[in-house]
Amino acid sequence: MTDARQGLTGLLDTEAIRKDFPILDRTVHDGKKIVYLDSAATSQKPRQVLDAVNQYYERHNANVHRGVYTIAEEATALYEGARDKVAAFINAPSRNEVIFTKNASESLNLVANMLGWADEPYRVDSDTEIVTTEMEHHSNIVPWQLLSQRTGAKLKWFGITDDGRLDLSDLDEIINEKTKIVTLTLVSNIMGTINPVEKIIRRAQQVGALVCVDASQAAPHMVLDVQALQADFVAFTGHKMVGPTGIGVLWGRQELLEDLPPFLGGGEMIETVSMHSSTYAPAPHKFEAGTPPIAQAVGLGAAVDYLSAIGMENIHRHEQAITAYAVKRLLEVPDLRIIGPATAEDRGATISFTLGDIHPHDVGQVLDELGIAVRVGHHCARPVCLRYGIPATTRASFYLYSTPAEVDALVDGLEHVRNFFG
């Protein structure tokens, strides 16, 4: 096995990196070291992020944008400083284009609701169409189904090919003059597919449709440059990129954020309030009603610092090496079928598979006994499972701390699973 690992290039110094992640030292089931292969669900957190959150609560905790006293100003500076860090991380033209939410789901719901309440030219109604894809996470399906039901707008879909790619053969038909918004994932959370969003965005621009990109599985793993991408909205979440839970991001183009109406109303998002009516604060505050997740934003800022210090290009290269190795090794397992691209090209470090007739729940249970944490189920992307005629998959996903030895542990574990149910 070590022979197979030779020749892997581009790997990070995982020995050093793993020292930053205390949980990776944990053991389960009588001393088995945890092999964490579920980073697509949530990543583990480095000490630097945990310390930043702790420090915030121990030294600076106060509500933001209100108090004139010292720690309130510190809290505000930390919260807004996190916004600066995130803006730089995604190369946003302006920090005011970065809206903090609680997660990517909320970010996507926010876009759907901005459009749902908008006037022309953004208005979504029964004469218009919404376009999405069959490989979306439920969080980028259900908000649009709700919008479609409420407005009468038609929901249209790009399908998936047998090898887990978007079927764009009818691109010009699906995105047409009636299309108001195209919303799609940059990287599939179940199959790992990296989608050719540039092509789709170009077509959307031709017909004057807005584009919303779900970057939840992209932002943690590769360089995300919103100016190069040229989408109108980009959503992602903090907890998948070594940040805390409870903090998400919606990036939106400034003029859109100025034009579109707020969704949640409350404190913080207003300019003046009378009993008769209110006026709103400029973006991003217009979209951040109530006390925001301050400590979580600070944690996300620390996460962005952590990832940037290692370098997103280096992280991506590491994951590509791990993924290529994992695809190769997994395909050696008898009866294993990869759901999604069975090559390492244009794919992220998330690999779903089935193992003969053994149900993923049973696969996951036996792997857990060996300390190996994988995700089993439909991964909140049930249309993908339906597309391939399977009830569920087992999914292994890797990150900057994943090692080739962990891939080997998974492959050995799957052999054990086959023997157990054989």
Next chain:
Amino acid sequence: MKLDSMYQEVILDHYKHPHGRGLRDGDAEVHHVNPTCGDEITLRVKYDGETIADVSYDGQGCSISQASASVLNELLVGKELDQARRIQEAFLELMQSKGQLEPDDTMEDLLEDAVAFAGVSKYPARVKCALLSWMAWKDATAQALSEGKTA
């Protein structure tokens, strides 16, 4: 190995050789899903007065959910409704015991093969798998009764 407490031989047997699988004529049909993992079951009940004439089912899911449906079929078909309810309640109690309940003789007599699921109750994520068919049976029975097709 701890896993063996969950995957008892008797469970694996039922999984590999399920009893009464396939849909047949019934008084009521329900479709239940376990939304976290995608396990699904379609289940029909057929009553002959107060007697369970048949429980037929089809679906997909893990070994625990499939074996549980097989055990249900074996245990309940031919039983009177009152007795079946006692079995269902005992099974529910066992599955909700978080591994703390040591089945006594009375429970073992009542549950027969279903006692093998005691180990599953230690795994919170899997309890729903074991209960899927039992909840479906309860629901189908309620529907059959409300439609007045049984005495």
